[in-house]
Amino acid sequence: MTRTRRSGSPSRSRDAPAAWLFLAPSLAGVTAFLVLPILVVIWLSLNKWDLLAPMTFVGVDNWIDVLTTPTLGHSMLITVTFVVMVIPMQTALGLLMALLLSRGLPGSGLLRVIYVIPWVCAPLALGVVWKWIFAPYGGALNAVLGGNVEWLSNPDLALPVVAAVSIWSQVGYVTLFFVAGLAGIPPQITEAAAIDGAGPWQSLWRVQLPLLGPTLFFVLVTGVISSFQAFDQIYALTPNGGPQGATDVIATRIYFQAFGGAFDIGRASVMAIVLFIVLIIVTVLQQRFFAKRVVYDLS
Amino acid sequence: MTSPDPRPDRSLPVPPAWERARRRLPSTIVVYVVLLAGALLTLAPFVLSLMTALKTTGQFASTPALSLPNPVTGDNFARLFAEHGFTSPIAVTAQVVAVVLVGQLFFSILAAFAFARLEFIGRDVVFWIYLATMMVPQVVTVIPLYVMFTEIGLRNTFWALILPFMFGSPYAVFLLREYFRGIPEDLVAAARIDGASTWQILWLIIVPLSRPIIATLTVITVVTHWNNFMWPLIITTGPDWQVITVATAALQGQYNANWTLVMAATTLAMAPLLILFAAFQRTIVNSISLTGFK
Numbered sequence: 001m002t003r004t005r006r007s008g009s010p011s012r013s014r015d016a017p018a019a020w021l022f023l024a025p026s027l028a029g030v031t032a033f034l035v036l037p038i039l040v041v042i043w044l045s046l047n048k049w050d051l052l053a054p055m056t057f058v059g060v061d062n063w064i065d066v067l068t069t070p071t072l073g074h075s076m077l078i079t080v081t082f083v084v085m086v087i088p089m090q091t092a093l094g095l096l097m098a099l100l101l102s103r104g105l106p107g108s109g110l111l112r113v114i115y116v117i118p119w120v121c122a123p124l125a126l127g128v129v130w131k132w133i134f135a136p137y138g139g140a141l142n143a144v145l146g147g148n149v150e151w152l153s154n155p156d157l158a159l160p161v162v163a164a165v166s167i168w169s170q171v172g173y174v175t176l177f178f179v180a181g182l183a184g185i186p187p188q189i190t191e192a193a194a195i196d197g198a199g200p201w202q203s204l205w206r207v208q209l210p211l212l213g214p215t216l217f218f219v220l221v222t223g224v225i226s227s228f229q230a231f232d233q234i235y236a237l238t239p240n241g242g243p244q245g246a247t248d249v250i251a252t253r254i255y256f257q258a259f260g261g262a263f264d265i266g267r268a269s270v271m272a273i274v275l276f277i278v279l280i281i282v283t284v285l286q287q288r289f290f291a292k293r294v295v296y297d298l299s
Numbered sequence: 300m301t302s303p304d305p306r307p308d309r310s311l312p313v314p315p316a317w318e319r320a321r322r323r324l325p326s327t328i329v330v331y332v333v334l335l336a337g338a339l340l341t342l343a344p345f346v347l348s349l350m351t352a353l354k355t356t357g358q359f360a361s362t363p364a365l366s367l368p369n370p371v372t373g374d375n376f377a378r379l380f381a382e383h384g385f386t387s388p389i390a391v392t393a394q395v396v397a398v399v400l401v402g403q404l405f406f407s408i409l410a411a412f413a414f415a416r417l418e419f420i421g422r423d424v425v426f427w428i429y430l431a432t433m434m435v436p437q438v439v440t441v442i443p444l445y446v447m448f449t450e451i452g453l454r455n456t457f458w459a460l461i462l463p464f465m466f467g468s469p470y471a472v473f474l475l476r477e478y479f480r481g482i483p484e485d486l487v488a489a490a491r492i493d494g495a496s497t498w499q500i501l502w503l504i505i506v507p508l509s510r511p512i513i514a515t516l517t518v519i520t521v522v523t524h525w526n527n528f529m530w531p532l533i534i535t536t537g538p539d540w541q542v543i544t545v546a547t548a549a550l551q552g553q554y555n556a557n558w559t560l561v562m563a564a565t566t567l568a569m570a571p572l573l574i575l576f577a578a579f580q581r582t583i584v585n586s587i588s589l590t591g592f593k
Contacts, residue, residue: 017418018497026410027425029466033444034432040443051449070573097337100330105336113580114338116346116587120576122526125568129348132558140347143364172341173587180588229436232528237550251438258442259533265442272439279436282370 045269052263064267072271074245075253076278077161082249083227086164086170091219093167094174095212099204101175102182112179115172123169127236130165134237152238155246160249162237166230174219181215182208217290221283228279231255250275345569351562352376359559375563378550383560384538386568388546395460395542397522401519404513410467412501416487419447426476429469437529444584445533459534460542464524471516478512479505515586518579525572543568 045062049055066072097115101108111160118126133140134151151161185208192209209216221280231251240256241248250271258268306323351359351367352375379385413419414426444463445454453459482505490500506513528544535541541549554560576583 013439014420015417015497019413019419019422022409022413022417023425025406026467026472029406029463030429030432030469033463033466034435034440034469035428037440037447038435040446041439042448044443064386097334100334103330105327105330105334111334111338113584114341116584117341117573117576119587120522120572121569122528122544122547122572124526124528125547125565126344128547128561128565129344131346131551132348132351132562135558138359138364138556138558140364168340168344171337176584176587216453225436229438231438232544235528236483236551239552254442255437255533258445265446269442272442276436276439285433 004037017274020294027207040270041269042266045267045273049265050263051265057263058266066267066270067273071253072274075248075250075271076274078245078247079228079249079251082159082163082166082230082247083224086166086227087220087223089163090167090170090174090223091173091216094219095178097171097175098178098182102181112176115175117172118169118171119120123232124236126169127165127233130168130233131237134161153243155243158238158246162234165233165237166227169221169233174223177219178212181212187209213290217286221286224286225281228275228282229277232245345573348562351559352566354559356557356559357390375559376567378560379563379567382547383521383550383564385543385546385564387538388541388543389567391457391460391540392525392542392544394457395527396521398461399524400517400520402461403467403471405467406465407467407471407475407516408501408506408513410472411445411479412505414472415476415479416496416500416505429472433469433473441530441533443528448534455535455540457540460531460540463530471520474512474516475509478509482508511585515581518583518586521575522572543570 045055046059047055048058048062076096084243101112131152132138136142136148136150139151141151149157152158189211190203190207193203197205209296229251230249233245234249234252238247240260241252253273254268254271256262257264257271319420347365350368352365353371353373354362355372355374358368379430410429414422414429425577440463448459448462453462485509486504487500488515490504495503527542529550530541531542531545535545538546547561547568550564551561
């Protein structure tokens with residue numbers, strides 16, 4: 001940023017009091033509700049506490065316990081499986097719908113709006129709606145199929161079903177970003193590719209997709225981060241970790257460990273910190289991966 | 300830009316115009332079929348749940364799930380308000396959204412202006428802290444926040460619902476800062492020469508020029524906080540400060556098989572935002588795309 005200033009005005013000293021005044025409320029909020037909690041959660045992870053009896057300091061006992069028992073590993077595995085089920089499918093479907101919408105056929109504008117509807121609805125409420133749709137008796141899906149499938153209480157089906165609901169909720173949102181990304185590709189580039197003899201597939205893989213790099217990066221990074229933390233819909237669809245813990249993803253595990261009967265604040269805090277570390281690692285890895293491959297500038 | 304490999308030996312000869320039009324027709328039909336199937340799949344759960352909400356319990360039990368409500372009844376909605384106290388969650392949620400929206404916009408605008416337009420020692424360090432906190436997942440902060448709010452005696456109060464969010468979010472500050480930086484410096488300099496104070500420059504020049512990003516943040520804040528679930532679920536108990544999502548979840552837990560009543564609750568939880576969406580769809584759809592690019 002270049003700034004032009006009248007000569008002789010001591011810029012820093014003139015701005016500083018106003019700046020800190022402007023910043024104060026927001027900085028207080030960020031410190032109290034985002035920075036301080038990180039320190040508190042580290043402290044809590046070193047204590048044993050059930051929200052009632054006085055807290056007792058136990059050092060790294062919670063850490064050793066969480067890292068040596070299978071609960072956290074199990075939840076991490078379920079979470080990663082969930083992310084792997086959701087992200088590629090949601091991204092591919094979003095891209096497909098965006099490619100079809102970007103043909104500019106009549107009605108595309110309205111359809112684009114329709115696809116975004118789930119984004120404005122509470123994930124919790126959508127989870128409850130889908131819980132009814134998947135209900136074995138009186139549910140809409142079994143009424144269509146004419147069976148009594150226990151979609152959500154079968155340990156083999158529960159996680160794919162929960163993933164499907166998550167994909168359904170987010171495809172429209174992803175589509176919107178791809179539509180914007182495709183609109184940003186100058187038509188001359190795709191026309192040039194067509195004149196050079198590229199078919200639709202070649203054009204997609206060799207021209208459009210590389211140019212969608214930044215969009216793809218954004219969609220994947222935000223999608224992975226939010227799927228790792230998925231809570232509301234899973235809580236609504238399969239409470240208490242689902243049948244035989246089949247949908248016991250990390251966020252619901254942390255919740256139930258802390259507040260859902262166990263009231264084990266110490267171990268829940270350890271899990272929360274582990275999730276945070278995993279998310280940082282995943283984000284850095286994604287950034288590294290894309291830094292080499294993304295075409296950032298069209299000019 | 301690298302131009303695509305021409306590969307002349309694999310390219311097809313360009314067909315005549317009539318041939319292309321004839322070929323395009325079937326593909327257009329396929330495109331429409333896929334697009335409409337997507338729309339149908341998106342809308343079906345909403346239509347089906349509304350249909351169920353408009354049935355009586357007896358009708359729901361005796362007719363197929365996909366049948367139309369006949370007669371249409373408002374009974375389930377009436378019972379939500381009369382027997383299950385759904386007026387309070389709606390009022391509480393609306394108040395939370397209003398306070399958080401105003402607070403978050405006001406304080407984020409102030410902070411973003413300081414980062415974008417003022418110079419002070421430590422600016423970049425503080426901004427870096429803001430960016431870093433955007434990475435902190437909610438599920439990591441809810442446990443310590445629960446402990447903190449309990450310690451200061453604010454568990455299960457209106458304050459607990461608004462305080463963590465009303466002083467602005469790093470994300471809002473980040474988006475606003477980017478936008479503010481794009482406003483030409485000349486405008487600000489000219490206003491200064493005319494004797495405008497920093498405060499006047501912010502509210503009379505910067506903010507009116509930033510309407511699109513403020514609209515975007517309004518949409519995101521309203522949607523996020525009307526739909527917020529995890530924090531209210533943890534920090535409130537009992538009916539006094541229940542928000543709409545928590546009330547819906549509680550009702551579902553309590554009346555598991557009473558789907559007509561439960562679907563009325565989900566309809567009620569989603570209806571306000573769906574109505575807003577219908578009214579401002581263009582702004583909202585554009586808003587979402589705006590957040591993705593920096």
